[in-house]
Amino acid sequence: MPKLKIFLGDLSYINPQNRFNLFVPLNIGYVAAYTKKLYAEDIEITLFKDPDLMLEQINIQKPDVLGLSFYYWNTDLNKAMTQKARDVLGEKLLVVWGGPSVDTEPAPQSRLFDRFPHVDAFIANEGELGFAALIGERLSNDKKNMWQAPIDGVVFHQCGELVRGTAVGLSLDL
DSSP states (O other), X not given: OOOEEEEEEOOOOOOTTTTTOOOOOHHHHHHHHHHHHHHTTTEEEEEESOHHHHHHHHHHHOOSEEEEEXXXXXXXXXXHHHHHHHHHHGGGSEEEEEETTSOSSHXXXXXXXXXXXXXXXXXXXXXXXXXXXXXXXXXXXXXXXXXSSOOTTOEEEETTEEEEOOOOTTOOOO
């Protein structure tokens, strides 16, 4: 069975002055490291900071999962990347956004699905536990059938209803 191909992005706006001055995306590095610790034999993860490079590789490698760090300042960039990825890969692509701009309360979480209909799931706060749980569920099921029960640390819509897994908060000591 081929490995599940995962692209994680902490995307930045790139211009000629900062193109070679990008910082290591520590946030998605932690998410990737924890997920690889659990599922190393079954997954392949690539990290991105540059949206142009990510888009190029989406067209070449055709990932199964697109995970983007979500901050209010990069919302438009994430929306554009998600839409372009959907244009290439369609609904088979699992799209998840996570980070500090995902509220922990149900009402604002529900509104996220109205604002960002191309996103399949959101993860609040630190994403290591929630993302790893999501990937574990995806490894066990195809995308269509992975939403049968709540997933710890993950929020998604099922039949128009908000489904919230157990909040995992800041419970992982890396």
